[in-house]
Amino acid sequence: MPIEVGIWKVNDEIKKVTFSPIESERKLEKILVKDLSILSDDLLLIGRQVQTDYGKFIDMLAIDEEGNLHIIELKKNRTPREVVAQAVDYASWVQNLSYDRILKIYEEKNHGPLEEAFAEKFDNALPEKLNDSHQIMIVSSQLDSETERIINYLSNNFDVPINAVFFRYFEESDQQFITRSWLLDPNIVEEKSSNTKVESKKENWNKQDFVVNFEDGKYRNWGDAVRYGFVSAGNGRWYSKTLNQLFVGARIFCMIPKSGYVGIGKVIEAAKPIKDVVFSIDGQEK
Template sequence: MYRLDTKENQLVELTETTFADSDIKERQHIEEWIRKNPEILGEDLLIIGHEYDKFEVNERLDLLALDRDGNVVIIEVKRDTSGSNVDFQALKYASYCARLSQQDILDIYTEYIDSHHESVDAKESLLKFLEADDEEELNSMLNVTQRIIIVGKEFDKRILSVCTWLYENNIDIKCISIKPYKLNDDLIVDSKQIIPPYKLENYYVRKKAEKQKRTIQGDREVIEFLQAVEESIIAQTNYSGRYGGKRNYFAGHKFLGIPWFFVFGYKKDGSATISLESSVEEGTKVIKYIGEKYRDQLQQSLGVPFELAEGVKNKDWLRLIAKLQLDTSLPLEERVQQYINVFSKYYEFIQKLKASNTLY
């Protein structure tokens, strides 16, 4: 990693260090970073448990989360090196979590909210995060399957080998490296997904979706389009999102230190949307400002209409929506590229506003 010396117009290499040398603790520091900013793991997650130890066995799970599809995500954190048994440990926790009922998840999340003195209702928070219409839909989404994310500075080769094999055999597992670098008296923390590499992940997302197509309640054309969009976003931008193959939209991760994210949607008739969304006041305030002040400029720059709209299910939700109408007679690749071109300009526009300190 490098720092740009603007005066000399040259790159200065930062010194890689260890968390131990910087007196950074696993539970006290790293787990707290992830708990407060789960987007460091490259996707939008809702943390529902921290240091959970209510299993029948006397073991403690570092962090427990839900993804946007309602799957339970086990997050196992190691400070510097992963060790040689973290994979087995994570698999054990996944097997324990597979038995969690919808009520168990609600109880775990309620306990987490109480322990961290957060003023939210657990059920309402889950409904909002998963965009479920009611409790019945919520229950149908929760804990359909389990995923694993292992976090550490360095990974033992044996761990990488096992995790690669697990992923190739349809166990959804990720290894994410977080490395500290010294910058004067500060630490710079860089995160990078090691297993699976993004392109490999995209291949297996397609492979799994094809295997599961008989059970997916969706349209094949929509699924293929959004899978291609996910892959293209990762390949062509520094943004990312995760498409689960079940809905006609998917969400990306939070960015620029603001609680907002992009949502990518598509329908069979070729109508498509790219929306910047938030349900948190800090995020909705900025979205409203951009929509009111820059909507005309966005429409002119991107060549598509924009709409500032409240959420259908939740009035606290605010969206700044770019609306596209794609020609369904065109090949998939052309439609996807048209969509990505609009997103890239939208994303770049927001980044420039942030860089120029004109978001408020």
């Protein structure tokens, strides 16, 4: 059973703060969209109402720092069988999402690149591989015994990485509070999610070779890059920051998006701001 939460106001006198059912799961969804850290500090929202290929909509889809996906489904007055079955159905679709598809979903929902948002949230570059595993979270304002039984059955007998979290809503004068309780220990669910991972057949990285995307267009020109021997990035903190991972002696494979690989090079100077870069042109340094 989830832990029952009570709140008491302690001033000159001790007074219990009364619980009331949160107005609706829709209000709860708005709260979570505004600040997903209420659910977990380790999640970045990819999008809400994400449409699957089967015409259904996932309430919220998020990603953690490891690049794993989290399906967040609000109960919204549905029966336990409906909400759990729907969430498992979504998981069957999510497990096959490719790296590029995840980037596209984020961009469509947020009108910006996932790479930059990820770096801003986690202060780290987006992992080379996404969606190694996934988790399911059922979110509700109250947790009924039937939902609890189903989730425990799936988790204990089939190692399905599923959990439930419910929020209690309290009011005191003009102040409002919500509390959070998990049905299962999130660390245990995290362990079960590793069972959904597919063993990678990819060779281990040699820590010497890098792929560099070069956006040939408005801000930089591939012809100039070849002529003067440089690669560049910008128009976002993440893009500039990732160039700092290149070290003198590293080998780069340069790729123009939607065109393919266009060149191979070797790093002879560390990254620096463009205002500090000097090229030798016709015997003159500029």
